[in-house]
Amino acid sequence: MAYDVKGALAARALPMLRGRFAGFLVKGSRGRLIAVGHLLSGNFLNALIMLVSVAMAARSLGPATYGVMVLVLSYNRVVERILRFESWQPLIRFAVEEEARGSPRRMQRLYCYGLMLDMGAAAVAAFSAVGLAWLFGPLFGLQPLHVELVAIYSVATLFNIAGVPTAALRLSGQFKMLAYAQVAGNVLRILLAFVCMVTHAGLVGFMVAWTASQALGSVLVFWVGFRALRKMGIPNPLHARLKGLARDFPGFFGFACSTNLSLTLRVITTEADSLFVGAVAGSSAAAVYYLAKRIAKVATQVGAQVQAVVYPDVARMWANGNVRTFRAATLQVQMALAAVGLAILAGAWLLGPLLIRVGPGAAYSETYILLLTQLVAVMLMLHAAPSRSAMLAMNRSWAVLAISGFGTALFVAVAAYAVPRYGPIGGNMAHVMLGVVTAVLLDVAWLRRARVRPVAASMG
Known part of the structure; x- marks a missing residue:
């Protein structure tokens, strides 16, 4: 009798498990995983090249001078990302709706709208970086002699018009091209x-090298992006009529502003x-802290690139x-990223000390413990990346902004307390707290919203 009961339970459980597994492996999974594979391979290649060039700069300049370079690069990126629009996000959001119309001219005007935002923001960011450095540089630890370094790297900011080409490559499914487009720029960086x-x-010299390689990478991405538009049958956005763009695409600018504010909050973290670590603990501490973050960025980029694959697909799923x-x-995707994050953390734990000695050198040995702590935070942010894509697909960009704002406020509070007391690792502790809060709140938000009926979802 016991055997019959077990057999009956097994007969009922196995089909149930097969059904659950089949539901999990949704249509398009293989294509998404292949695209993720291309992005990860290109990302790791770029990261490896970048880390070699970073190691050269760190070893050649030494912690104190390399710390100055870190402060200049961080300052330029802060100004750029505060003023820059992440136009690829609203472009994808609106383009998946315009696909049903089948109008190449409207798509041309939509991409033109995004391009105007990108070009204007790049110019404003480049000139603002120089002007603000000249006026307020000492507040960021920049001396008058360093303003010329800010001016050098601002040239790269002028070329960073990536929103339209990024959206075009992602919507056309050319993830391999997107992954490898910047390899040439990074190869130039390592040579220089x-x-x-x-x-x-x-x-x-190192600032000129970073500027030239960054500008080349941006130009290549721009070129392959416009080639993708041409292959999709969309006319050149530069030839579109400018009048009436805001009227023809209501809500586009508001969506772009919300994602820009979210980006601004992320810039703080x-x-x-x-900049804060450098101001509180000195340029040498900033160098060690930044180096740990650059190594951990290999994993951080995984989340960004996976979001590139997932966002167009889930936007179409939700719209339908x-x-x-x-x-x-x-x-x-969340489960796949968890596996990737654990593998990277294990690799850093085993090989981190060796890589630091061989790369930047023994003077940066403190980087190891900072790296492990930062990777814990990165694993949490990897988990949150698909959740953020899901929320944007639901047109909940302002909810994402609110969660980002709360997490950033908590990050600032923890960093303000921990960095003066514990040094650079205090910044990593703040990153872990940010990761926990962001991952939990985004999961709660999108899972609750995803329980609504399909009819209601399509209207969301």
Whole structure:
């Protein structure tokens, strides 16, 4: 009798498990995983090249001087990302709705709208960085002699017009091209860094090398993005009529502003924290802290690139009312990212000390414990990346902004307390707290919203 009961339970449980597993492996999973694979391979290649060039600069300049370079780069990126629009997010959101119309001219005007925002923001950011450095540089630890370094790197900001090409490559499914487009720029960076190291070019030489390679990478992304538009049958956005763009696409600018504010909040935790550590603990501490973050950025980029794959798909799923598929796809990517995060953390634990000695050198040995702590925070942010994509697909960008605002406020409070007391690792502690809060709140928000009926979802 016991055997029959067990057999009956097994007969009922196995089909149930197969059904659950089949529901989890939603349509398009293989294509998404292939796209993720391309992005990860390109990302790791870029990260490896970038880390080699960073190691050259750190070893050649030493902690104190390299710390000055860190402060200049962080300052420029803070100004740029505060003023820059993440136009690829509203472009994808509106383009998936315009696909049903099948009008190349409207798509041309939509991309033109995004391009105007990108170009205007890049110009304002470049000139603002120089002006603000000249006026308020000492507040960020920048001396008058360093303003010229800010001016050098601001040239790269002028070329950073990535919103339209990024959206075009993602919507056309050209993830391989997106992944490898910047390899040439990073190869140039490592070559120039080697020349600077051998010739003892100093701080100015390394800043010129970083500027030239960054500008080349931006130009290449712009070119392949416009080629993707042409292949999709969309005319050149530069030739579109400018009049009436805001009227034809109501809500676009508001969506772009909300994502820009979210980006501004992220800047406080991704770039401005290095400025704070430098101001409180000195340029050498900023160098060690920044180096740990650059190494951990290999994992951080995984989340950004996976979001690039997931966002167009889940936006279409939600727009079409496929809530069950939408939910399964998001959970699937979260599980995959958890595995990636654990693998990276284990690799850093085993190989971190060796890589630091061989790369930047023994003077940066303190980077190891900072790296492990930062990777814990990165794992939490990896988990949150698909949740953020899900919320944006639901047109809940302002909710994402509110969660980002709360997390950032908590980050600032923890960093303000911990950095003066514990040094650079206090910044990593603040990142862990931010990761926990962001991951939990985003999960609660999108999972609750994804329980609504498909008809209601399609109207959301």
